[in-house]
Amino acid sequence: MFTSRSFVLTSVAALAAGAALGIGAPLLGATEATVGNAIHLTLSGGWFWAAFSFCVGFARTSRLESAVLSSVSLVVAVVTYYVTKLWQEGSFDSSVFSRIIFWSMAAAAFGPILGVAGNLARNHGLRGLAFRVLIPLMAIVETSQRIRLESPSMGATAGATWGCIRLVAVAAVFALVGHAVIIWRLRPGVRRRGFDA
Secondary structure (H helix, E strand, O other): OOOOOOHHHHHHHHHHHHHHHHHHHHHHHHOOOOOHHHHHHHHOOHHHHHHHHHHHHHHOOOHHHHHHHHHHHHHHHHHHHHHHHHHOOOOOOOHHHHHHHHHHHHHHHHHHHHHHHHOOOOHHHHHHHHHOOHHHHHHHHHHHHHHOOOOOHHHHHHHHHHHHHHHHHHHHHHHHHHHHHHHHHHOOOHHHHHHHH
16 A cells, blocks of 8 residues: 555655745745745644645545655654754754654644545545535634734734635635535435435
8 A cells, every 4th residue: 555656656745845844934934025924924824734734634545644644744844844943043952852852743643633634525525524624614713813812913914814814714614615515405316315425
């Protein structure tokens, strides 16, 4: 199962994407440009890291592959993030190792869950709907909290960025639910089988 060509290609792509996320998030945080800061705020959101792991799981048909690859690629993202931060700061901070260990353990714990959720989101119709709306709902909750608690101290760019993310996430939930309901109503065989579609 793990030796197939598609698994190798997906693994390389997932690990490269994890490294790019880990490098890109802190580098963009160092820019003064409004667009760069908005991208940094997006890439630094917990929901975005969860979405990354979810998408890695979505890319595989096997739940085991989804779980393993999501976890490993998320750990790669965490390690490259902190290595990039160390490089940016130009000085050694001993606490960085404890942060790498803590967040790598969190990635190893939550990566498989998010990967399997991504895999289950591949199910058609109503069966996969709860998994497909998971990431937009996470984005709505996180950005709402950030707008309420952090936006006043972070400035206009942060508030506007989180507001846009929340708006897109709400639209995504409505679109995903609407699509699932329309497909369910248009296919009589699906209604007879219930949630098996």
